Amino acid sequence: MRWVVLALLLAVTSINYLDRLLMSVLAPVLRDQFHFTTRLYGNVSAAFQICYALGFLVSGALIDRYGVKRGLAVGAAIWSVVSAMHATVSGAAEFGAWRALLGLSEAVNFPACNKTVAEWFPPEQRALATGLFNAGPNVASVVGPPLFVGLAAWLGWRVCFVSVSGLGFVWVVVWLKCYRTPQSPDVIRNSAGTIGIVQMLRFRQTRGYALSKVLVDPVWYFLLFWLPLYLRDRRGLEMSQIGWALPCIYFASGVGSVSAGWLSGFLLKRGRSLQTARMTTLLICAVVSPVALASALQGTLNQTICLLSTAAAAHQAFSSISFTIPGDVFPSAALGTVLGLAASRERSVACCSPHWPPDT
Template structure:
């Protein structure tokens, strides 16, 4: 079926239960896709202490495996963003989750550090399609005033995935061995893929979308719709603002995903059976931040703030709330450290929700996925640098302190650069 072909639509009536709410069904699909994305990504971090012991990895071995995931993620983001803008979100998302689900399952068949690097590279290529496809879907299905909240709901899936992983993986490992964790989590993606192909269409091709909801979705002023050359996007200040912000701040999230289990093991002597609750608390708080950050800017805009002021106030609040993470490695009480790290994780996710929405505020819809891909690739490159740096620091001094100090201030630096590049938010097409 042609994704853009208009179909007859149901007028909203009292008997039409989905009238006015279809876009939130789409948001739920994006939430679950992101949950699965992070479930597959997080398994390795949870298993790090187990695999390090069983497979005799050094800190540098693990850092190298993470590095190659990040490298593939960066490459994939550059490619997938452009592909999705060309073939559409329905087919693009399907390709992405199919690739990453197969790669997740293949982890069960390798044992060496090199083998893990290869399958992690493939996983990174596939997982790269999630956010370009998801944020473009939000731009297609939501008016500007709701996009940060929708992005927050989608982004909340990353935290739910990170919560489920430390609860599910130990159960699977203790019952069936570590390979089962990769097989089970990888297989879940194919369930979502079937649902996506059955349900998803763009708004004007969706049979059950009411006229009133379509009018709401299309209520913003018209934007440029002509295809934009990929190279032309680098002439946009909005592209560079997103690139710089992602490059500087995404590595902090990768630090939480891939090293927190190790941090708790080294600092508080927790193991596979005991670091689950602290991780659950941190990522539940991150969920609150993801939705709360989107809610904050959406509420400010509804109360009369400009889109520019609403987005930047929410970004500033998020940046300030990360600052206490500088003290995370210096506290002796486990739960105080959890509270500090949870606040930082929540702030990061609130930051991300508004940063993604900022792209939809400043870039033509026809190029949203491409810009998301370019910026997210920059974030992955930052993550590669982080992986190498963390491995070197831990091998040399064995402390997370310098890493957390750097993390505490980098969001304010990123926000300053965003503001200098984009003093006002508006959609600008390249010349």
């Protein structure tokens, strides 16, 4: 049953990212149709980020209170409706409004998925499970660009938003039909109550986890939101070329995510401590990423794609382990709140850089 649950988490995380990735893939098309400047595009992206940050503040606590089955189903249904509404827009302001609502509703996904993994998987499998569902963004990023570029050229960009919305609704039906709450002692013990946000902030682990997310995620925002525009504007790629370049980078990041989970579990099975298993994996990623990025934007296009792929793999590897760590030290009743708080802080910082890259 736990692997079925994991497959559902991978699916919902992929759909979650398809929704948000859609706009960046279609950015060149939307920019031409609505006359977006890069700065205006940055503001629309910032609307998503600001509301995503706000959404995390409440979504984690709500997931702790109402459980992952109801919480994730309601969240996915709302963001699917909002995604479909993108198809109706006729200007940048409307886009900004729907992006804001999308950010607010999509914030439920990661706290819920992490909490589900912590409830279903033992420590030695937890990092691998997190790595697998955390590959959802990469599945979306591999499948999304060529699919959306083709679909937009064939039926128009509005159909892309409606299609992803439909996937969301299908997932909600399957989730409600298949998912059941695990009956482990920790889950039963903790299902009787919730833990306050203020109380959780008193723990050094909560503060440290939030700070670490703030430090590492700006690189990912570059890869997620700005890479298509960078490749087109600075490297002169056509939309069709972007359609294959992005999947290469994101596929590598998926491999990194799963590999880190496997390595951490492997070290635990070899008798290493939890601390050694997690920290060793994090340290490898932390060394690889600066080396890859140091030369990523220089050299030929192929070299750039290879090095950005390596950096993306290192980031997702780091990310999958760091997502796992709260589940190692906090009870499940507190997990949603901790993850929501950390993500909220991290996204608050991300939305401070809406004009990146510079207006050109």
